[in-house]
Amino acid sequence: MEWLSLIKAIATVLAILLATNWIFRIFYLDLKRDFSELAAQEQSNVTTTRKENETALYRNFLLPLGFPLVTGLGLSLKYKLRNGNFADIWCAIMDLADKNSIRFVDQSKDLSLQEINGMAKYILETYLSNAHGNVGILVTPSRSQGFIISIASMMASVKYNTLPHFLTSMPRKKLEDISILVVDSWESFSQLRGSEEWYELIIVCESNSSYISGDHKNVISWDQLIHGYKNDNSYMYSAPEDNSDDSKSLLYFTSPHGDTTSFSQGCLVSGVASFVRNFPLGHELNGKDSLAVTGNLSSLNLCLQVWQKVLAVLLHGGKVSFQDTLDLNKLYNPTLLLADANELLTVVKRSVSANSSFVQKLKYQWATALLTEGVFTAIGQLPIKSIEKLRSTYLLDCVSDSSLVNSFPKNVPKLKRGQSGNTLDSLQLNYLRAHLGSRVIFEYYCPHTVMGPIAHTNFYDYRILPPRVSANFIFCGPISTTLEGKLVQTKENSELDVTRRQGMLCIRGFTIGKPVEPARLEKARELSGEFGGGEGWMPMVGIFGLWGQDGCLYLYK
Amino acid sequence: MSFLMKLVFGGYNTSEDPTGVTEAPSADQGSKNNDGPVVEGKFYPRTLYKYNGHDHESILIAVKGKVFDCSQSRQFYGPSGPYTSFAGHDASRGLALNSFDMETVRGWDQPIDTLEDLTPQEQESLDSWYEFFESKYPCLGTLEPEPGVNV
Structure with missing residues (x-):
């Protein structure tokens, strides 16, 4: 009799488990799944x-069949559509600039867009309106001065055809197009070693002006540069009827290997439009978003790749913060995170080992199991306050030899395997999704040739690929x-x-x-x-x- | 049970291999129902024949030695369409004569129609059809006789 009861009990438990599994699969997973298998x-x-x-x-x-590639913002010019340019974007940003602000690495508090716009417009009209060449910038946009001078130069690219020319190192030979050079410190200025004469004006982004001697009349400090500016919350722009501004150049970028590439206004606006469109219905960019640009992304080498996302977030009334080093505990409660793929993985691994309780491990298992079924969950998120609001993380990974792509060689090299062993695989992407409680989008860049990613994974793609695929291939989306x-x-x-x-x-x-x-x-x-x-x-x-x-x-x- | 087991004891599903490196090689390109995209360039009557909208989803038609992709006009050239006899064939004579009869198109194993016997009026009609095809449909290549089959 006892045996019979035991068998009955086991059968009941099994039946309940099977029924639960079935109900979970049919009514929970199928209804909650973000991305169908198809x-x-x-x-x-x-x-x-x-x-x-x-x-x-x-x-x-994401491009409907028969539709063209994303070319721009789709603005109206009378009865026609036009793609737009930097001035359109900045004009729209300033319309929403009442509340949003930017936190830079050199500032202890946020800088409002009125201040940034005021300084940029002042620099534009006082120094760039009659410049005889481009503005060579050796300061990253993660610093307030670098950002402001870049914005001023981009304004000038539309209004005066003076372009920002982003440099990755101090020029050792004269670049003919540059008439104004912007360096980050007096220490950098001292490394010019006689090349000061190549430039009409040298701007040093530090306040101390005691270095300025009678020998260098073409040098000014940041304080002198912005002396007399006023906060300004408007930027007026109306496009010419012939639409000529949209086809102008936006910037030059010189890679660490000395190759200079020109990017047009179209590169910026199509990248901004593409980034905005990649957010699916119900997850669109909005005024509550806050983008954190961290770590390597703040370097001169990668500064070209931050503009599209930064401007897209500002365009929706969101905030931006820059951080030199990536530390999850010190983020300013971002909803969007832009980081180097390997850098973020290292930081998350460190945080996971610091939060290695049994409950946290169990939550991670649940999150991973659900993610591979196509259901997003933030249950496994690390207990870190500053990432509580995080909803989307962008991981940057670059081609192994950008200089080769940029040099356009006649002879194609033989494929060498094993050059990108450190690239994150789909299992690691899900590890990050589970621990960050955020969607993770892997983006593959050719950082000095293409503005924005070449390819990126889908917002909803949480698949884990077979180990043999991950061992042989980088999954770019x-x-x-x-x-x-x-x-x-x-x-x-x-x-x-x-x-x-x-x-x-x-x-x-x-x-x-x-x-x-x-x-x-x-x-x-x-x-x-x-x-x-x-x-x-x-x-x-x-x-x-x-x-x-x-x-x-x-x-x- | 597998999902609950994974939830409790850990583990995950892996997707199918999308690259094909771990599976048997396949020459699939794009559409899974056909044997890949049409390769632009040189076509023989034999290779053109299968692009008739029935054996392959694409519809190719040759006019005056050029091959056009007419898949977008499936309602005219596709199976059960009024001009279905042209699909996968050299339609030059039919267009010149404004006739949709099967007699105006040649089989894949016959020599290519030289169109030498067309009257000036028929030639003019053919030229205007050619202009129409050229402006409306993408040109994918040329129709050439296959050695040993058409010559």
């Missing part, structure tokens, strides 16, 4: 034709909505078969920079002609990968 399998629109020695063209499925991509056959890598969707990456679209040096521009044209048939394709030399059956880009590690 959507995950079809992340790109693929053309029905391809050229010989090329794959088909791939476009992000579908191509960005401002670009379209294809893979091409190269004679140096004949083992990559285009009929199996393998080859070297070529991109075309609106966020790609243009080489400034005539010789490099000619090399780029020749290479484009060779691989893209002169149809505006830019070969990314040295970047080899394949298109997955899900429409995502997988690059060989």
